[in-house]
């Protein structure tokens with residue numbers, strides 16, 4: 200069973216994907232982390248994230264980088280979004296994601312192009328959305344919790360960054376952020392984490408029942 204979970208930044212897709220993996224007892228891959236590692240590696244090498252050759256060279260990052268908490272930063276998220284526009288970077292990361300998706304009893308992958316490119320054959324595809332306002336508030340509360348109220352950026356800055364990242368991720372020509380035609384939409388704007396997880400589990404169980 201392959202469960203594809205796509206959606207924009209801070210939509211709740213990561214929380215949902217992790218919970219689905221635990222519920223169904225299959226492994227989970229946060230594919231955004233791979234692009235974040237590439238973005239971080241470009242910065243470490245003093246390269247240009249908008250240069251295809253620099254970004255491709257950074258795909259050869261050290262595995263230990265995946266555990267570095269700096270990957271969670273907004274700045275790294277923005278670098279990830281920039282390197283992810285290069286088709287060569289997407290091609291370099293394809294096999295690793297595809298192999299994860301097709302292992303053993305299955306897997307949950309979350310990202311932007313899981314249902315469209317990495318696993319168009321997924322058993323069930325969720326496209327998780329939420330309004331920019333809801334996502335900016337969520338990210339703001341999370342940053343206050345992590346950095347403290349004095350160090351967290353203003354809400355308006357977070358909302359502007361989210362909108363810019365949405366536009367880049369959805370506007371790129373290679374594997375843009377778009378719902379697969381057969382994806383089930385899940386809007387989490389009015390849901391807390393428990394509500395979003397319960398709704399996602401219900402969607403997956405319904406899909407499994409329908410497919411027999």
Ligand code: DC
Pocket residue numbers: 208209230231232234235276279280283309310311312313364368
């Ligand atoms: O999910 P995230 O915020 O960690 O992703 C960071 C960036 O990586 C995102 O802005 C676009 C890119 N990305 C992608 O292009 N395709 C994926 N499957 C996952 C992430």
